[in-house]
Amino acid sequence: MWKHHASGEDQRPHRPSFLRWRGLILRRLRQDEGGATAIEFSFIAIGLFYIIIGIVEFAMCITVGNSLEAATNLSSRLGKTGYVDEQAQLTQEETIYAEIERRVGPMIDMDKLDIDHEVYNDFESLTNPDILEDGNGDGDTDDPGEWTDVDGDGFKDGADGVGGSGSVVVYRISYPWELMTPLIGQFVGDDGTITLTAYSVVKNEPY
Ligand SMILES: [Ca+2]
Numbered sequence: 001m002w003k004h005h006a007s008g009e010d011q012r013p014h015r016p017s018f019l020r021w022r023g024l025i026l027r028r029l030r031q032d033e034g035g036a037t038a039i040e041f042s043f044i045a046i047g048l049f050y051i052i053i054g055i056v057e058f059a060m061c062i063t064v065g066n067s068l069e070a071a072t073n074l075s076s077r078l079g080k081t082g083y084v085d086e087q088a089q090l091t092q093e094e095t096i097y098a099e100i101e102r103r104v105g106p107m108i109d110m111d112k113l114d115i116d117h118e119v120y121n122d123f124e125s126l127t128n129p130d131i132l133e134d135g136n137g138d139g140d141t142d143d144p145g146e147w148t149d150v151d152g153d154g155f156k157d158g159a160d161g162v163g164g165s166g167s168v169v170v171y172r173i174s175y176p177w178e179l180m181t182p183l184i185g186q187f188v189g190d191d192g193t194i195t196l197t198a199y200s201v202v203k204n205e206p207y
Protein backbone atom coordinates (compact mmCIF):
# COMPACT_ATOMS: atom_id res chain seq x y z
CA MET A 1 0.00 0.00 0.00
CA TRP A 2 2.69 2.35 1.01
CA LYS A 3 4.61 1.48 -2.03
CA HIS A 4 1.60 2.03 -4.21
CA HIS A 5 0.90 5.23 -2.41
CA ALA A 6 4.47 6.23 -2.72
CA SER A 7 4.53 5.44 -6.42
CA GLY A 8 1.33 7.47 -6.79
CA GLU A 9 2.95 10.38 -5.02
CA ASP A 10 6.08 9.84 -7.07
CA GLN A 11 4.16 10.36 -10.29
CA ARG A 12 2.27 13.46 -9.16
CA PRO A 13 5.16 15.86 -9.20
CA HIS A 14 5.93 14.90 -12.83
CA ARG A 15 2.89 16.60 -14.32
CA PRO A 16 3.35 19.96 -12.64
CA SER A 17 7.01 19.71 -13.52
CA PHE A 18 6.21 19.20 -17.21
CA LEU A 19 3.68 22.02 -17.16
CA ARG A 20 6.16 24.25 -15.46
CA TRP A 21 8.73 23.41 -18.10
CA ARG A 22 6.32 24.06 -20.90
CA GLY A 23 5.28 27.35 -19.36
CA LEU A 24 8.88 28.31 -18.92
CA ILE A 25 9.76 27.50 -22.51
CA LEU A 26 6.77 29.38 -23.86
CA ARG A 27 7.54 32.37 -21.67
CA ARG A 28 11.12 32.31 -22.83
CA LEU A 29 10.00 32.13 -26.45
CA ARG A 30 7.67 35.06 -25.94
CA GLN A 31 10.37 37.10 -24.28
CA ASP A 32 13.06 36.11 -26.76
CA GLU A 33 13.62 39.05 -29.11
CA GLY A 34 16.68 37.58 -30.78
CA GLY A 35 15.03 37.05 -34.18
CA ALA A 36 12.91 40.19 -34.11
CA THR A 37 15.36 42.23 -36.13
CA ALA A 38 15.40 39.69 -38.95
CA ILE A 39 11.62 39.59 -39.07
CA GLU A 40 11.29 43.35 -38.92
CA PHE A 41 13.89 43.70 -41.69
CA SER A 42 11.95 41.31 -43.90
CA PHE A 43 8.98 43.69 -43.63
CA ILE A 44 10.92 46.76 -44.78
CA ALA A 45 13.44 45.00 -47.06
CA ILE A 46 11.29 45.16 -50.20
CA GLY A 47 10.61 48.85 -49.75
CA LEU A 48 14.24 49.48 -48.98
CA PHE A 49 15.42 47.67 -52.11
CA TYR A 50 12.98 49.72 -54.22
CA ILE A 51 14.40 52.90 -52.75
CA ILE A 52 18.01 51.80 -53.37
CA ILE A 53 17.29 50.76 -56.97
CA GLY A 54 15.38 54.01 -57.44
CA ILE A 55 18.34 56.08 -56.23
CA VAL A 56 20.76 54.18 -58.51
CA GLU A 57 18.43 54.61 -61.45
CA PHE A 58 17.94 58.32 -60.73
CA ALA A 59 21.72 58.76 -60.70
CA MET A 60 22.08 56.87 -64.00
CA CYS A 61 19.33 58.97 -65.55
CA ILE A 62 21.04 62.21 -64.54
CA THR A 63 24.41 60.93 -65.81
CA VAL A 64 22.94 60.10 -69.22
CA GLY A 65 21.14 63.46 -69.35
CA ASN A 66 24.39 65.30 -68.53
CA SER A 67 26.24 63.31 -71.17
CA LEU A 68 23.78 64.33 -73.88
CA GLU A 69 24.37 67.92 -72.82
CA ALA A 70 28.16 67.49 -72.72
CA ALA A 71 28.24 65.80 -76.12
CA THR A 72 26.36 68.67 -77.75
CA ASN A 73 28.61 71.24 -76.06
CA LEU A 74 31.72 69.38 -77.17
CA SER A 75 30.48 69.07 -80.72
CA SER A 76 29.69 72.76 -80.99
CA ARG A 77 33.04 73.66 -79.44
CA LEU A 78 35.10 71.32 -81.62
CA GLY A 79 34.21 72.94 -84.85
CA LYS A 80 31.53 74.58 -86.82
CA THR A 81 32.33 73.37 -90.25
CA GLY A 82 30.16 70.67 -91.65
CA TYR A 83 32.89 68.23 -90.75
CA VAL A 84 34.16 68.27 -87.16
CA ASP A 85 36.94 65.75 -87.46
CA GLU A 86 38.56 66.48 -90.80
CA GLN A 87 40.61 63.29 -90.90
CA ALA A 88 37.86 60.92 -89.87
CA GLN A 89 35.39 63.05 -91.84
CA LEU A 90 32.91 62.90 -88.98
CA THR A 91 29.88 65.08 -89.30
CA GLN A 92 28.47 66.99 -86.34
CA GLU A 93 25.86 64.29 -85.93
CA GLU A 94 28.45 61.51 -85.96
CA THR A 95 30.63 63.43 -83.49
CA ILE A 96 27.71 63.83 -81.10
CA TYR A 97 26.83 60.16 -81.47
CA ALA A 98 30.43 59.02 -80.89
CA GLU A 99 30.83 61.26 -77.84
CA ILE A 100 27.64 59.98 -76.24
CA GLU A 101 28.66 56.40 -76.94
CA ARG A 102 32.06 57.04 -75.39
CA ARG A 103 30.54 58.50 -72.24
CA VAL A 104 27.47 56.38 -71.53
CA GLY A 105 27.36 53.77 -74.29
CA PRO A 106 27.14 50.78 -71.94
CA MET A 107 24.33 52.39 -69.93
CA ILE A 108 21.95 53.04 -72.80
CA ASP A 109 20.66 51.45 -75.99
CA MET A 110 22.45 53.52 -78.64
CA ASP A 111 19.88 52.46 -81.25
CA LYS A 112 17.25 54.46 -79.37
CA LEU A 113 19.32 57.63 -79.39
CA ASP A 114 17.68 60.16 -81.67
CA ILE A 115 19.52 63.09 -83.24
CA ASP A 116 17.42 65.63 -85.13
CA HIS A 117 18.73 68.61 -87.00
CA GLU A 118 16.96 71.67 -88.28
CA VAL A 119 18.65 74.19 -90.49
CA TYR A 120 18.11 77.96 -90.47
CA ASN A 121 19.46 80.73 -92.64
CA ASP A 122 20.54 82.86 -89.67
CA PHE A 123 20.00 83.35 -85.94
CA GLU A 124 17.05 85.72 -86.50
CA SER A 125 15.21 82.97 -88.30
CA LEU A 126 15.44 80.83 -85.17
CA THR A 127 12.99 83.03 -83.33
CA ASN A 128 10.81 83.50 -86.40
CA PRO A 129 10.84 80.18 -88.24
CA ASP A 130 9.01 79.46 -91.46
CA ILE A 131 5.78 77.55 -91.34
CA LEU A 132 6.33 74.00 -92.57
CA GLU A 133 3.44 71.63 -92.75
CA ASP A 134 3.46 68.25 -94.43
CA GLY A 135 -0.05 68.64 -95.84
CA ASN A 136 -0.17 65.41 -97.85
CA GLY A 137 1.74 63.42 -95.24
CA ASP A 138 4.42 62.13 -97.62
CA GLY A 139 7.20 62.87 -95.13
CA ASP A 140 8.52 66.07 -96.72
CA THR A 141 7.49 69.70 -96.98
CA ASP A 142 8.51 70.14 -100.61
CA ASP A 143 5.01 70.06 -102.09
CA PRO A 144 3.24 73.27 -103.12
CA GLY A 145 1.64 75.11 -100.22
CA GLU A 146 3.54 73.22 -97.52
CA TRP A 147 6.14 75.94 -96.97
CA THR A 148 5.36 79.50 -95.94
CA ASP A 149 8.49 81.66 -96.12
CA VAL A 150 7.70 83.87 -93.12
CA ASP A 151 10.79 86.07 -93.33
CA GLY A 152 10.80 86.02 -97.13
CA ASP A 153 14.49 85.15 -97.42
CA GLY A 154 13.93 82.29 -99.80
CA PHE A 155 15.46 79.89 -97.26
CA LYS A 156 13.44 77.08 -95.76
CA ASP A 157 14.05 77.89 -92.10
CA GLY A 158 13.39 74.95 -89.79
CA ALA A 159 13.74 72.25 -92.43
CA ASP A 160 15.44 68.96 -91.67
CA GLY A 161 19.12 69.03 -92.55
CA VAL A 162 22.62 70.09 -91.52
CA GLY A 163 22.76 73.03 -93.91
CA GLY A 164 25.70 74.40 -95.82
CA SER A 165 28.26 77.11 -95.37
CA GLY A 166 27.14 79.73 -92.84
CA SER A 167 23.86 78.04 -91.93
CA VAL A 168 22.63 77.82 -88.37
CA VAL A 169 21.84 74.26 -87.32
CA VAL A 170 19.91 73.17 -84.26
CA TYR A 171 20.76 69.68 -83.10
CA ARG A 172 18.23 68.07 -80.82
CA ILE A 173 19.36 64.92 -79.08
CA SER A 174 16.83 62.84 -77.23
CA TYR A 175 16.82 59.52 -75.50
CA PRO A 176 13.81 57.66 -74.10
CA TRP A 177 14.87 56.50 -70.64
CA GLU A 178 12.75 53.54 -69.64
CA LEU A 179 12.38 53.32 -65.87
CA MET A 180 13.52 50.00 -64.45
CA THR A 181 12.22 50.55 -60.94
CA PRO A 182 8.81 48.95 -60.48
CA LEU A 183 5.93 51.17 -59.39
CA ILE A 184 7.87 54.43 -59.79
CA GLY A 185 7.10 54.38 -63.52
CA GLN A 186 3.46 54.94 -62.67
CA PHE A 187 4.22 58.30 -61.11
CA VAL A 188 7.13 59.64 -63.16
CA GLY A 189 7.42 60.28 -66.87
CA ASP A 190 5.15 59.19 -69.66
CA ASP A 191 4.07 55.59 -69.20
CA GLY A 192 7.34 54.71 -67.47
CA THR A 193 9.53 56.58 -69.95
CA ILE A 194 11.39 59.84 -69.37
CA THR A 195 12.59 61.59 -72.50
CA LEU A 196 16.02 63.11 -71.93
CA THR A 197 16.70 65.98 -74.32
CA ALA A 198 19.61 68.27 -75.10
CA TYR A 199 19.97 71.02 -77.70
CA SER A 200 22.93 72.45 -79.50
CA VAL A 201 22.89 75.45 -81.82
CA VAL A 202 25.79 75.60 -84.25
CA LYS A 203 26.62 78.13 -86.93
CA ASN A 204 28.44 76.42 -89.75
CA GLU A 205 31.70 78.08 -90.69
CA PRO A 206 32.07 79.23 -94.25
CA TYR A 207 33.74 76.51 -96.25
CA1 LIG B 1 4.59 66.83 -98.20
Ligand SMILES: [Ca+2]
Pocket residue numbers: 121125130149150151152153154155156157
Ligand atom coordinates in the same frame (compact mmCIF):
# COMPACT_ATOMS: atom_id res chain seq x y z
CA1 LIG C 1 12.75 81.67 -94.52
